Amino acid sequence: MRFRSPGTRESPSPAVHVLLCARRVVLACVLLATPSIAGCSDDTDPTRRVTDTTASVTWRAEIIARKAHDTNVFTQGLEIDGTVLYESSGLYGRSSVRAIDRASGRVLRSYDLPATMFAEGLTRIGDRLVVLTWQERVAFVLDAATFTEVTRLEYDADGWGICALGEEIITSDGSARLTVRDPQTLVARRTVVVSLAGAAVTNLNELECASGAVYANVWRTDRIVRIDATSGQVTAIADMPELRPRSTTDDPDGALNGIAYDATNATFLLTGKRWPEMFEVRFVPTS
Numbered sequence: 540m541r542f543r544s545p546g547t548r549e550s551p552s553p554a555v556h557v558l559l560c561a562r563r564v565v566l567a568c569v570l571l572a573t574p575s576i577a578g579c580s581d582d583t584d585p586t587r588r589v590t591d592t593t594a595s596v597t598w599r600a601e602i603i604a605r606k607a608h609d610t611n612v613f614t615q616g617l618e619i620d621g622t623v624l625y626e627s628s629g630l631y632g633r634s635s636v637r638a639i640d641r642a643s644g645r646v647l648r649s650y651d652l653p654a655t656m657f658a659e660g661l662t663r664i665g666d667r668l669v670v671l672t673w674q675e676r677v678a679f680v681l682d683a684a685t686f687t688e689v690t691r692l693e694y695d696a697d698g699w700g701i702c703a704l705g706e707e708i709i710t711s712d713g714s715a716r717l718t719v720r721d722p723q724t725l726v727a728r729r730t731v732v733v734s735l736a737g738a739a740v741t742n743l744n745e746l747e748c749a750s751g752a753v754y755a756n757v758w759r760t761d762r763i764v765r766i767d768a769t770s771g772q773v774t775a776i777a778d779m780p781e782l783r784p785r786s787t788t789d790d791p792d793g794a795l796n797g798i799a800y801d802a803t804n805a806t807f808l809l810t811g812k813r814w815p816e817m818f819e820v821r822f823v824p825t826s
């Protein structure tokens with residue numbers, strides 16, 4: 540599979556075409572709210588919506604620093620652990636996980652998933668990394684220090700994003716639903732539908748748990764939302780089209796995807812699929 544050169548456009552390979560179509564079907568399902576289509580979620584069912592009572596705030600990204608990012612990486616998960624950055628990269632036949640020294644950008648260790656697996660989000664739980672897969676419904680559990688595979692866990696949905704909130708795991712599946720899971724088994728405990736002004740917020744993708752809230756990239760947009768994981772309410776919105784590099788202008792998959800919280804500096808590290816840069820930012824109100 541070839542990657543696009545900056546500023547050029549090429550037709551996707553058959554595998555990518557199938558992938559794009561599959562994701563477009565998911566998107567169409569949600570947009571059209573057609574429950575009769577197999578595989579569509581019922582997130583648009585009004586009876587499942589949460590009534591918003593708290594107004595959300597609007598943020599902008601104050602850029603603190605810019606750092607290089609590998610344009611070969613189809614970023615699916617991003618998480619900071621002290622001096623180390625964990626990043627997962629998707630696509631069939633190319634999926635991998637890397638540990639990167641944040642100061643030097645050097646890759647400390649990496650793990651390649653089998654060619655039949657499409658890596659998605661990742662998070663650290665204790666001394667282990669849990670890496671989701673898109674439609675394979677199996678998570679790879681790695682020793683964080685060595686990247687030795689410890690085990691694989693099966694779960695019951697598509698895998699998009701994952702983060703650890705307190706003693707529980709939160710996952711997204713591309714719909715408006717977040718699923719709260721057991722951190723050891725990934726067995727689902729409960730779900731919450733994410734909403735803004737009474738409407739479901741679909742396409743929740745990469746996640747980050749920080750300061751008791753869940754932050755989510757909204758797929759194929761320049762938007763990150765902060766979510767109250769108990770009520771599902773969106774409590775803050777950051778739209779950041781200014782971060783998107785021109786090299787991805789014609790790449791529908793080249794959107795913002797990758798959010799990691801730096802607890803030491805109280806900042807966030809943001810990037811996107813095949814982006815040449817990562818941005819260390821602080822979210823500040825627009826007014």
Ligand SMILES: [Ca+2]
Pocket residue numbers: 616617618702745746747748797798799
């Ligand atoms: Ca993350």
